[in-house]
Amino acid sequence: MTPNLTRRHLLGIAALQAASAFGFTRIGLSAASAVEPPATDYAPAVVVGSGYGAAVAALRLGEAGIDTLVLEMGRLWNTPGPDGKVFCSTSAPDRRSMWFRTRTEAPLATFLWLDVVNKNISPYPGVLDRVRYADMSVFVGRGVGGGSLVNGGMAVTPPRAYFTEVLPQVDADQMYGTWFPRARQMLGVNTVDPAWFEATEWYRFSRIARRHAHNAGLRTVFVPSVYDFGHMQREAAGQAVKSALAGEVIYGNNHGKRSVDKTYLAQALGTGKVTVRTLSRVRAVRREPDGTFVLTVDETDASGRVARTVEVGCRQLFLGAGSLGSTEILLRARETGALPGLGQDVGRGWGHNGNLMTGRAMHVWDTVGANQATMPAMGIDDWSNPTHPVFAEIAPLPMGFEHWISLYLAITKNPERGTFTYDAASDSAKLNWSRSQNQPSVTAAKSLFDRINRANATIHRYDLFGGNRIFADDFTYHPLGGCVLGRATDDWGRVKGSSLLYVTDGALIPGSLGVNPFVTITALAERNMARILAEDA
Numbered sequence: 001m002t003p004n005l006t007r008r009h010l011l012g013i014a015a016l017q018a019a020s021a022f023g024f025t026r027i028g029l030s031a032a033s034a035v036e037p038p039a040t041d042y043a044p045a046v047v048v049g050s051g052y053g054a055a056v057a058a059l060r061l062g063e064a065g066i067d068t069l070v071l072e073m074g075r076l077w078n079t080p081g082p083d084g085k086v087f088c089s090t091s092a093p094d095r096r097s098m099w100f101r102t103r104t105e106a107p108l109a110t111f112l113w114l115d116v117v118n119k120n121i122s123p124y125p126g127v128l129d130r131v132r133y134a135d136m137s138v139f140v141g142r143g144v145g146g147g148s149l150v151n152g153g154m155a156v157t158p159p160r161a162y163f164t165e166v167l168p169q170v171d172a173d174q175m176y177g178t179w180f181p182r183a184r185q186m187l188g189v190n191t192v193d194p195a196w197f198e199a200t201e202w203y204r205f206s207r208i209a210r211r212h213a214h215n216a217g218l219r220t221v222f223v224p225s226v227y228d229f230g231h232m233q234r235e236a237a238g239q240a241v242k243s244a245l246a247g248e249v250i251y252g253n254n255h256g257k258r259s260v261d262k263t264y265l266a267q268a269l270g271t272g273k274v275t276v277r278t279l280s281r282v283r284a285v286r287r288e289p290d291g292t293f294v295l296t297v298d299e300t301d302a303s304g305r306v307a308r309t310v311e312v313g314c315r316q317l318f319l320g321a322g323s324l325g326s327t328e329i330l331l332r333a334r335e336t337g338a339l340p341g342l343g344q345d346v347g348r349g350w351g352h353n354g355n356l357m358t359g360r361a362m363h364v365w366d367t368v369g370a371n372q373a374t375m376p377a378m379g380i381d382d383w384s385n386p387t388h389p390v391f392a393e394i395a396p397l398p399m400g401f402e403h404w405i406s407l408y409l410a411i412t413k414n415p416e417r418g419t420f421t422y423d424a425a426s427d428s429a430k431l432n433w434s435r436s437q438n439q440p441s442v443t444a445a446k447s448l449f450d451r452i453n454r455a456n457a458t459i460h461r462y463d464l465f466g467g468n469r470i471f472a473d474d475f476t477y478h479p480l481g482g483c484v485l486g487r488a489t490d491d492w493g494r495v496k497g498s499s500l501l502y503v504t505d506g507a508l509i510p511g512s513l514g515v516n517p518f519v520t521i522t523a524l525a526e527r528n529m530a531r532i533l534a535e536d537a
């Protein structure tokens with residue numbers, strides 16, 4: 001599926017396929033077994049998490065010949081359930097869908113004001129989590145591959161001017177000349193065939209939304225993806241098993257998606273130097289007098305019970321647990337006194353990339369189609385708007401029947417930032433973010449969608465997000481920041497106040513990016529790892 005498969009890549013994929021999905025699984029070339037690892041263990045380098053940033057770190061460490069252990073709190077998604085599928089679809093969610101829930105918590109709460117979207121499920125280490133804070137909840141992926149397992153695959157490189165505004169200390173020539181191209185190539189980014197896009201029923205929803213945007217004088221752009229559009233075309237032609245065309249996305253894709261377990265992580269395992277351990281949640285980190293990091297790791301079973309707690313030592317520690325995960329680990333370490341030297345910038349500079357979801361009611365003659373691909377392929381690009389910059393992805397809503405809803409995930413430029421504080425009672429980080437901080441996003445999105453509605457004599461949908469709201473501004477797919485580059489870390493992700501400790505994920509980006517973030521997270525991790533491996537041996 002992924003282009004240019006090397007021998008190393010194939011070895012890694014074989015190791016992932018051979019590994020047991022459950023138990024204290026060690027996945028590696030020489031250790032694809034469910035043999036229980038010792039209660040105290042050591043690796044020269046440990047990577048926490050297995051999403052984009054973590055996977056880059058694991059591959060580059062493995063290539064450098066450094067024995068590396070990856071610790072991931074979610075499970076390995078390689079074993080079919082009773083229905084023969086690894087993942088369940090959005091229309092028929094079961095326990096695989098969400099992380100220890102009794103009911104799914106999909107972003108779209110209702111349809112025609114009815115609670116018909118969410119379903120009861122039994123608790124299980126499912127693939128999508130919704131982390132709830134007081135005024136904001138954050139969707140994240142859980143499992144080997146992190147967010148790459150559940151996301152919409154949109155692989156967007158930010159506009160250079162805004163990237164430079166957000167991260168001025170990063171050499172943009174190098175990013176756009178070397179690291180972004182490398183990230184896109186490694187992730188297997190591709191674009192939809194425009195001729196097929198224009199003809200297929202599966203993107204009718206995008207074409208209608210495009211026409212309405214153009215009627216308002218707005219610009220639309222094709223959006224690259226890590227979903228294999230060749231596979232999608234074969235799905236449409238009946239030559240491949242349907243995944244994006246069968247409602248699969250936020251609870252995982254059974255086919256077609258180049259998630260990082262199939263790209264970076266497979267290659268990392270193929271080096272023979274990298275081992276992944278699943279269902280292993282890093283709870284605490286401290287440092288021994290000789291400099292060794294000691295991680296306290298809870299190994300859980302399928303019921304969520306902590307089966308045992310082990311200690312893992314390492315010389316170099318790479319945090320790739322995502323914006324929430326990495327920030328929490330560092331904040332806890334600072335506040336409990338385990339790593340007292342960490343600076344006050346840990347826990348600051350968090351943002352939701354201005355995320356906001358909204359739906360428009362289309363005219364009865366402007367059908368969006370019963371058949372919709374789950375992978376967005378087009379966006380409305382009004383980022384150059386001087387007062388209200390917005391990049392709005394034209395989102396699918398595949399319900400299997402005509403519903404005349406045009407759905408969007410808008411990314412807005414929101415200057416508000418949240419902070420995390422450590423709550424000792426629950427031993428967790430709490431996000432301080434108030435609903436009023438969404439107002440800049442609501443104002444910007446309203447400006448764009450009012451303009452589109454005016455030009456097409458259409459209105460908002462009131463039935464989708466609960467409480468007659470036209471904007472869902474209470475959740476995000478794009479958590480960014482918490483350990484911001486150049487503040488909580490140096491300009492390469494080295495955590496200030498502790499040597500040989502690194503952040504390598506979305507926590508580095510200061511709250512806003514203007515586009516969907518995973519290409520940038522990957523490219524930044526590539527850039528930082530090259531420097532770290534050259535200098536911090």
Ligand code: FAE
Pocket residue numbers: 048049050051052053054071072073074139140141142143144145146147148150151152153154155156250280281282283320321322323325326329477478479504505506507516517518519521
């Ligand atoms: P991430 O991928 O979140 O990986 C962190 C990993 O660490 C996870 O596997 C966690 O289970 C694990 N972890 C956390 N805490 C611990 C711990 N204490 N111990 C062990 N393991 C731990 O981090 N972005 C795009 O660019 N395009 C899209 O189309 C897009 N669509 C999205 C749709 C959805 C539904 C969601 C949820 C996200 C979407 N995103 C999209 C966001 C994107 O997936 C996200 O920015 C990246 O996955 C973040 O990458 P990180 O490396 O920061």
